[in-house]
Amino acid sequence: MDALSRAPDGAGVTHARVAALRSEAEALYLGTRPKTRAAAGAAAHLFEGVPMHWMTDWSTPVPLIIEQAVDARLRDVDGHSYDDFCLGDTAALFGHGPAPVAEAISRQANRGLATMLPSPDAAAVGDLLARRFRLPQWQIASTASDANRFAIRAARAATGRPRILVFDGAYHGAVDEVFVEIGPSGRTVNRPSLVGEPRDLSALTRAVPFNDLDQLEAALADHTVACVIAEPAMTNCAMVLPQPGFHEGLREITRRHGTLLLIDETHTLSTGPGGYSRRYGLSPDLFVVGKAIAGGIPAAVWGMSEETAARFKIARSNLPPGHSGIGTTLSGSPFQLAALRATLEQVATEAAYAHMEKLADRMEAGLAAILDTAGLPWHVARCGARVEIVRAPNPLSNGAEARRAHYPTVETAIHLALLVRGVLISPFHDMMLASPATSEEQVDHLISAMREVTGRLVG
Ligand SMILES: Cc1ncc(COP(=O)(O)O)c(C=O)c1O
The missing domain is CATH 3.90.1150.10 (Aspartate Aminotransferase, domain 1)
Structure with a gap:
């Protein structure tokens, strides 16, 4: 035992x-x-x-x-x-199965589930997300794992930097690069349980302890880190809450080093209608929330600040047409939009x-x-x-x-x-x-x- x-x-x-x-x-x-x-x-x-x-x-x-x-x-x-x-x-x-979501998706089932085009709910969902989470630019994904992957890609494109940083013990979904931890030697290593992973993930991902601003500062000092991905409170191990001053320090240090801050509120949406970020006044550059955001159907959303979106747009416009590496066929579907709208308007009140x-x-x-x-x-x-x-x-x-x-x-x-x-x-x-x-x-x-x-x- x-x-x-x-x-x-x-x-x-x-x-x-x-x-x-x-x-x-x-x-x-x-x-x-x-x-x-x-x-x-x-x-x-x-x-x-x-x-x-x-x-x-x-x-x-x-x-x-x-x-x-x-x-x-x-x-x-x-x-x-x-x-x-x-x-x-x-x-x-x-x-x-909240009733408004059940009604919205059954109504939408008669109007089309997957068209790869916006439905009339699309603009309303964008407005609802912007008002609720106080970021101006949004995209829809099918899972929080996808949303995190896409947000990380946007961060790399916007900053032109290769690395990301994650807090030891965190989980952000099936995002390959985030499956690291601090090993016994004190260095970042692949999680030992990870199946089928031939790469050394520490090549591009750094892990530091949550609540440790000194180690965070040291890990960002070479200006190669595109973004820090963080839950506002760690919920995927025994719950670890931020200590007083941690979030202020995290924001100040990331800004000073030109690293974007990606806040993943997939679990901390429990904190309030606008998540932990709105309740405690955080100001992320990128924001992800999945799971409950569409009342239990597969949907997630990721948002960007005005500046991050502008930098991401410029980076995209400098590339030739073709696959961006962001997006899946069912993302932004009318089915998801109907459920998102019903949840945001009538359920998560x-x-x-x-x-x-x-x-x-x-x-x-x-x-x-x-x-x-x-x-x-x-x-x-x-x-x-x-x-x-x-x-x-x-x-x-x-x-x-x-x-x-x-x-x-x-x-x-x-x-x-x-x-x-x-x-x-x-x-x-x-x-x-x-x-x-x-x-x-x-x-x-x-x-x-x-x-x-x-x-x-x-x-
Ligand atoms: C904080 C956080 N982000 C992202 C995810 C991934 O969510 P999904 O499995 O729906 O992709 C999880 C899943 O537990 C999570 O806890």
């Missing part, structure tokens, strides 16, 4: 208790889900039995098969319901965020009280509607600390024990989201299930 052997002393979390919690939950899961078990056996022609290989990363012994997802509730093929706090790892931040924030307050207070009562040296971190239990006593500073706060054995036992109690949280760490469709009763259910599970862990 690798990670547990590093578990904080004095917490009373023992190997035996974690194993008992896990095996009891596993027996209950398998014993009460005959159709789920049968479905797993039937998926012989899906690689690893699932349509996307990381669906096996959940805590369940066989994949949970969801028959229906509505609002913040799921029902599996065996008829069990779940209060969903994972919400498709943010893709369903605004609830599953101020009122929706007020509800999310209120429920996240309730979640944060309830979870913190559980940790306190149990005497566990863990804490609750929060980014608007995104709440997380972090297995360290104090706020984390960077990716290395986040890796040390990751206890896979404990986490999967907790996740499965919650799941058999009808509560679903993120499979990757203890992340929970509040949507506009989430109710107080659901939050109370999460808290009581977490209290029971935590009680079992500490005895």
Whole structure:
């Protein structure tokens, strides 16, 4: 039990208790889900039995098969319901199938789904994005991974510089060049888990620790870095929040060295209607948000400041006609535009965020009280509607600390024990989201299930 052997002393979390919690939950899961078990056996022609290989990363012994997802509730093929706090790892931040989005896409289905031409919604979507995120120029992509790739390309074109910089421990989607970390030697290396990557990614990508402005300054000093790509708070490891002054320093240093700042708000859209950037007054040169931005259908957007767009335009105009390396066939489709417009106009509203924030307050207070009562040296971190239990006593500073706060054995036992109690949280760490469709009763259910599970862990 690798990670547990590093578990904080004095917490009373023992190997035996974690194993008992896990095996009891596993027996209950398998014993009460005959159709789920049968479905797993039937998926012989899906690689690893699932349509996307990381669906096996959940805590369940066989994949949970969801028959229906509505609002913040799921029902599996065996008829069990779940209060969903994972919400498709943010893709369903605004609830599953928000009615305005469902209506807009069904209306659009009768008018054409993929034309490779703008629909009448296009200009309205541009206006809505500009007003909401306060950047003047926008493009549509199909995934946040694509949007990040395109924004990085635009940054390189605009600056004429080859390199990019990423914070150690961050994730920005399936963007090849970003899959680096700080290795044991202190140098940037390819992530060891990366499959099929023959290149040394450190040739063009530098990694520095989040919250470390001195290392950032040193890494930008040779003026070869086109852009820094950053989440405003790191959400893809145990949550790491920016320390006071970090964002001001990041902006000042990048400007001084002529490096563009690309803020990826795919997860931190949980912070407010204009993301973390609007709530806390950041001023990125490039901006990306995907996942929930079109209510759960595959769409992402990337925006540019006036100056970045002008520089990008000049760089493009200096090239011969042909492939730019930016764009995919279905990007900017009428289907995406209809869903984007409905989400921006009717779903991701101020009122929706007020509800999310209120429920996240309730979640944060309830979870913190559980940790306190149990005497566990863990804490609750929060980014608007995104709440997380972090297995360290104090706020984390960077990716290395986040890796040390990751206890896979404990986490999967907790996740499965919650799941058999009808509560679903993120499979990757203890992340929970509040949507506009989430109710107080659901939050109370999460808290009581977490209290029971935590009680079992500490005895
Ligand atoms: C911050 C961030 N950016 C980008 C992505 C990529 O999103 P997608 O997988 O939808 O392309 C993710 C996915 O988790 C993410 O967390």
